[in-house]
Structure formats: C-alpha cells, structure tokens
Amino acid sequence: MSKRVVTLAHYYTQPEIQQMADKVGDSLELSLYAKEAQADTIVFAGVRFMAETAKILNPQAEVILPDAGSTCSLVTQTDVAALKVWRESYPDHVHVSYINSSAEHKALSDWIVTSRNVDDIIAYLYEQGKKVIFSPDRNMGAYLNYQYGYDMPLWSAVCEVHDKFNEAALNEAFNAALGEKYLIAHPESPLPVLKKADYVGSTSGMLNWVKQFKGGSNAVIFVATEDGILYNMSLARPDLDLRQAPIYAGCQCNSCPYMKLNTVEAVKRAQQGEGTRIDYLTPEQMDAARIPIERMLEFSQ
Numbered sequence: 001m002s003k004r005v006v007t008l009a010h011y012y013t014q015p016e017i018q019q020m021a022d023k024v025g026d027s028l029e030l031s032l033y034a035k036e037a038q039a040d041t042i043v044f045a046g047v048r049f050m051a052e053t054a055k056i057l058n059p060q061a062e063v064i065l066p067d068a069g070s071t072c073s074l075v076t077q078t079d080v081a082a083l084k085v086w087r088e089s090y091p092d093h094v095h096v097s098y099i100n101s102s103a104e105h106k107a108l109s110d111w112i113v114t115s116r117n118v119d120d121i122i123a124y125l126y127e128q129g130k131k132v133i134f135s136p137d138r139n140m141g142a143y144l145n146y147q148y149g150y151d152m153p154l155w156s157a158v159c160e161v162h163d164k165f166n167e168a169a170l171n172e173a174f175n176a177a178l179g180e181k182y183l184i185a186h187p188e189s190p191l192p193v194l195k196k197a198d199y200v201g202s203t204s205g206m207l208n209w210v211k212q213f214k215g216g217s218n219a220v221i222f223v224a225t226e227d228g229i230l231y232n233m234s235l236a237r238p239d240l241d242l243r244q245a246p247i248y249a250g251c252q253c254n255s256c257p258y259m260k261l262n263t264v265e266a267v268k269r270a271q272q273g274e275g276t277r278i279d280y281l282t283p284e285q286m287d288a289a290r291i292p293i294e295r296m297l298e299f300s301q
C-alpha cells in the first residue's frame, strides 16, 4: 500500500510551494492540521520548530523538513542552558513561550502560545492572579507589556526578519504615499513600529484584516511582516494597494531566508521521502514539550 503523504506549508513560503501543499496556514493552524493529519508522512514546508511541533503532536507520523537549514533566529539566539537558569530565577512565575522555540525550550515552559492566541492566554493568566515570564521574543513581549500594562520579565531574542522594520523608513514611505494610509504589523516587529500600526496580529489575523477591509478606494496598506503573505493578501483582495513595509527607504525586501529554503525541488524530494527526518527527539523530550502545547490547543479550541 502506498504511503499517505500530507504536505503542509506556512504562508511565508513561495506561492509555488503553497500550491504544492494540502494545507497552508499560520503556525497555529498548521499545528492543528499536523495533529489531526491521517498521514504516514508529513512534509513540513516551514521551519524546523514547526516540523518538531508536528512530530510532537503526531508522533506516529514520519515528519520531514525539506531543508536542514530551515531554522529560525528566535531559536538560534536562545541558549537553552541559559534559558533554564533564567527560568529558575523566577520560581513563582508561569513561563509562557512563543511557539518559535526548540522542543527543549518548550519542555521548560508552562504554556506555548502563537501570535494568534498570545493576548488571550496571557490575559487569562493575569486574570488568575499569576505572575508571568515570557520568552523568547523580546519584541512581542515588549508589545504585550506596553499594550496591556503588564510587567513580564522578558527573554531577549528577536526575529531577524521582523526586527528590521523601523519607524524612520515607515515615516518616509507614509509621507511619499498618497491617499488613506494604513499599517498592519506582526507582533515580532519592534515596539515603535507596532505603536504606529492600525492592526497588530498574527499572519492569519493580518490576512483576515485585509479580507474585511472597507476603507476608501485610494487606500494604501503597508504590511510589516514577511513578504510571502503578500501573495495570499493579493489573491484575496486584488483591488487593494498592498505594499511591503520598507526596512529602509525604497526597499521592499523582507524575506525569511529559512522559509525560502523550501524550494520546489526540496519539497518534491521530501514528498519522495528525502530530507531531514525529525527523528532525533526522545520520547521523554516529546512528552515534556507536548504538555504546554496541548494546554494551548485546548485553550484555543
């Protein structure tokens, strides 16, 4: 009997990769698809922490990452031994970690969140009277502290792609554009950029905001996130003037190098069983990392 192969792709991959996938989504949607996939093999056209999450949620399936180099700066900037020391210095706090983290990092966490549910989960914890520490994304944590008046101690890693957005380049682009101007941004962006935004949210949240946009026909919408999502936004609303937010004047170039390693050739090879197998996590590591992920999934359903 032939193997059932399911291909999942993140919105940040190239349009041709998204067209090869059974499901396309943000990290929360892809985690749920992976968990429920009736598959012998899951090809994960995304980055390694996403493929690891798929394996943790669906350990029976073989999970293949098309290119071994598909990491994430939030993972590579976090030394897990140092993180453990940091976590232990807050024994009476709940440790909330962004899903952009390694399996070992997740195992040191009480809750996992994605950019889609982070606001609600942290609000819920504060309502319960908990004290919270947040890792690894410093920008996302700074935004939450600013927006809701929290005082969460933060770990200090950034997304190397979103961290490049800056206020000065945006001001120039805003001044040069004619008509109504809007900015939507992913919470991995720096706080001065997020403070200017009309909407801050996850990849899917931004896509929904664009789909429902009811502003004037002269509107210019700047999008501060990875450039892959512009494809989905333009498909949904070809009538809108959607522009990649600049990282410096005149530059339209915010692309995640790790996501873009998912080339057509690499994904085809993975669908034939070649690539990086996520087979190095021990059952104990997976069990420990699954607890905070499942807590999040239960909360979000």
Ligand code: 13P
Pocket (backbone or CB within 6 Å): 025, 026, 027, 028, 100, 114, 115, 116, 159, 188, 202, 203, 204, 226
């Ligand atoms: P989403 O959770 O919005 O899919 O974001 C994942 C990511 O890597 C953003 O850079």
Ligand code: SF4
Pocket (backbone or CB within 6 Å): 047, 071, 072, 073, 074, 100, 159, 160, 161, 162, 188, 226, 256, 257, 258, 259
């Ligand atoms: Fe990581 Fe940033 Fe790439 Fe997302 S865009 S995978 S956070 S490096």
